[in-house]
Each structure stands twice: as C-alpha cells, then as structure tokens.
Amino acid sequence: MPKRILQGTVVSDKNPKTVVVDVMRVFTHPVLKKTVRRSKKYHAHVEEGAYKVGEVVQIRECAPKSKLKRWEVIGVGAKG
Template identity: 70%
Template sequence: MPKRILEGVVVSDKGDKTVVVRVNRTILHPLLKKTVRLSKKYHAHDEANVAKEGEIVRIAECAPKSKLKRWEVVSDTQASAS
C-alpha cells in the first residue's frame, strides 16, 4: 500500500527533531451541500531540524517513531510570505 503524503504549514518547531504541521482540507458537507474547511495537526519527525515555523512542508507516513510521531518531513515546499 502506498504511503500517504500530506502538505501543510509548520505551526511549531520547538521540539528537538519534531515539528507540528497543520494540514487544511475542504470537504462538501453531506447534508447541507456546503464547503467546510477542516484542519488537523500532525507531529512529524524532522531529522535535520530544517523546517521552521511558517514554512510549507510535505509529510509522509512512516513507522511509529514515538508516542505521537507517525509522520516524517519529506521536503520543504516553500517559505511563507509572513
């Protein structure tokens, strides 16, 4: 089975070799037929501590690294404008 890859914004890089990534997605509400925005935070492993707060990164599924980390940073996409 292929690994899932998500793209999101780093909201915290305070942990050692760990970043928290917020992934936003939109869905169509089944009853109201209205577009709803959902977001979820993932703890991701960042071996080299390269990802900084505000950057857009891609994360991929991996074997569990710790209690919360089941994702790892694959690549930096771009730096945020703010």
C-alpha cells in the same frame, strides 16, 4: 500499500527532531452542500532542524517513531 502524503504549514519547531504540521482539508458537506474546512495537527519527524514556523512542507506516513510521531517530513511543499 502506498504511504499517504499530506501538505501543511509548520506551526511549531520547538521540540528537537520534531515539527508540528497543521494540515487543512476542504470538502463539501454531504447534506448541507456547503464547503467546510477542517484542520488537524500532525507531529512529524525531521532529523535536522531545517524547517521554521510558517513554512509549507510535505509529510509522509511512516512507522511509529514515538508516542505521537507517525509522520516524517519529506521536503518543502509548493505554495498555493
């Protein structure tokens, strides 16, 4: 089964080997036909602390690494 890849903005880099990534998704409401924006925060594993707050990164699903971490950073995402 392919692993999901999401793109979001780093909102916290305070923990060692962990960044918190805020992923925004946009969809049309099924009844109201209005564009809705929802965001969710994911804890992602990163070996080196190379990512700072405000950077756009891509994260990929992985095997659980801790209680909260089920994602890993795979690189810098494209702006836009």
